[in-house]
Amino acid sequence: MNSAIIQETASRIQPLNPAWRAQAQARLDRLTKPQGSLGRLEELAAWYVAVREDLKSSLKKKVVMIFAADHGVVAEGVSAYPQDVTFQMVANFLQGGAGINVLARHVGAEVQVVDIGVKYDFSGFSGLISRKVAFGSRNLAQEAALSRAEAEAAINVGIELAQENIAAGADVLATGEMGIGNTTPAAALAAVFTGEPAATVTGRGTGVDDAGYRRKVEVIERALALHQPDPRDPVEVLAKLGGLEIGGLTGLILGAAAARRPVLLDGFIATAAALVAARLCPAVSDYLKAAHRSAEFGHQVMLASLGLRPLLDLDLRLGEGTGAALGINLLEVGLKIYHEMATFAEAGVSGKDS
Numbered sequence: 001m002n003s004a005i006i007q008e009t010a011s012r013i014q015p016l017n018p019a020w021r022a023q024a025q026a027r028l029d030r031l032t033k034p035q036g037s038l039g040r041l042e043e044l045a046a047w048y049v050a051v052r053e054d055l056k057s058s059l060k061k062k063v064v065m066i067f068a069a070d071h072g073v074v075a076e077g078v079s080a081y082p083q084d085v086t087f088q089m090v091a092n093f094l095q096g097g098a099g100i101n102v103l104a105r106h107v108g109a110e111v112q113v114v115d116i117g118v119k120y121d122f123s124g125f126s127g128l129i130s131r132k133v134a135f136g137s138r139n140l141a142q143e144a145a146l147s148r149a150e151a152e153a154a155i156n157v158g159i160e161l162a163q164e165n166i167a168a169g170a171d172v173l174a175t176g177e178m179g180i181g182n183t184t185p186a187a188a189l190a191a192v193f194t195g196e197p198a199a200t201v202t203g204r205g206t207g208v209d210d211a212g213y214r215r216k217v218e219v220i221e222r223a224l225a226l227h228q229p230d231p232r233d234p235v236e237v238l239a240k241l242g243g244l245e246i247g248g249l250t251g252l253i254l255g256a257a258a259a260r261r262p263v264l265l266d267g268f269i270a271t272a273a274a275l276v277a278a279r280l281c282p283a284v285s286d287y288l289k290a291a292h293r294s295a296e297f298g299h300q301v302m303l304a305s306l307g308l309r310p311l312l313d314l315d316l317r318l319g320e321g322t323g324a325a326l327g328i329n330l331l332e333v334g335l336k337i338y339h340e341m342a343t344f345a346e347a348g349v350s351g352k353d354s
């Protein structure tokens with residue numbers, strides 16, 4: 001049933017119609033500036049218009065969705081922090097004290113926190129979206145991180161939450177995640193989908209030392225040798241290598257694109273989810289902007305394979321959706337330029353050919 005929903009959602013995603021982008025660019029070219037001089041702010045505005053298929057489209061409701069989950073692979077010593085930080089940070093998000101809360105407040109975005117697979121019982125917590133598929137994934141170095149049914153359920157959670165948010169008026173969705181250990185499955189997914197060796201797409205995550213880094217690369221190599229994942233079956237790859245939050249983000253991306261809503265990608269883990277989504281439906285990348293290039297080694301390789309050029313390069317490697325939140329600001333600025341700047345005719349300024 002979930003697999004049919006995933007297929008149906010992917011089948012509704014259409015490549016962007018370039019006529020909308022061209023019409024938006026025609027207006028941008030009439031504004032009082034040398035043509036193209038607002039660079040990527042113009043690109044963002046034209047992209048948003050093309051995604052929404054509306055020359056008057058506004059950007060009001062902005063949502064950052066944080067999917068949180070745990071990872072059995074932490075038993076291999078691949079993170080610099082203990083697993084409990086996942087649930088502790090979920091509590092911090094709900095109290096408004098995390099980095100993402102500060103940045104989301106700054107850009108006027110709502111933060112939603114989804115328990116899709118944290119190894120903790122949150123009964124009694126308020127404000128949390130409870131969509132737990134399992135109490136964490138299993139250790140991908142030893143066995144499949146998820147069953148295929150769990151992977152599909154996680155993707156389906158993301159699709160449903162995208163649909164609910166869009167029905168409630170969300171204009172843009174920003175990806176967030178929290179999960180101690182999740183740069184390991186993200187790097188493993190990157191290796192499978194880009195075809196690069198593990199060492200080329202693996203970084204230090206929360207900051208493992210040299211020995212931890214060597215262990216991490218070795219764990220990923222072992223997992224790839226064990227599972228022999230076939231990139232032509234992206235859901236199976238996700239199941240073997242994991243991450244329930246990565247599955248949730250995959251669904252969020254698919255659900256948003258199917259409903260013509262733009263998605264701002266955060267860093268390394270969000271981009272791993274985008275790789276899964278793009279294998280399910282290549283046209284999905286039309287609906288994505290990479291908000292930033294993470295300092296996590298290997299992120300650039302993933303972005304290049306998706307054909308995405310990051311907007312910001314701030315050496316961020318926090319996750320949570322922090323880079324994506326900053327991208328919201330740029331998108332909003334691009335649209336303000338598009339809507340509010342005077343044209344040459346309105347301002348009585350001489351154009352290039354007059």
Ligand SMILES: O=C(O)c1ccc[n+]([C@@H]2O[C@H](COP(=O)([O-])O)[C@@H](O)[C@H]2O)c1
Pocket residue numbers: 078079080081177178179180181182183184204205206207208266267268269270294295296316317318319320
């Ligand atoms: O978004 C990124 O590029 C990013 C890069 C490195 C680390 N993180 C965050 O750090 C956690 C994963 O790091 P690790 O070392 O535990 O695998 C997880 O909670 C992510 O949100 C995020």
Ligand SMILES: Cc1cc2nc[nH]c2cc1C
Pocket residue numbers: 081085089177178179206318319320
């Ligand atoms: C404290 C902390 C906050 C985080 N936010 C996202 N990943 C994180 C990892 C740690 C360790």
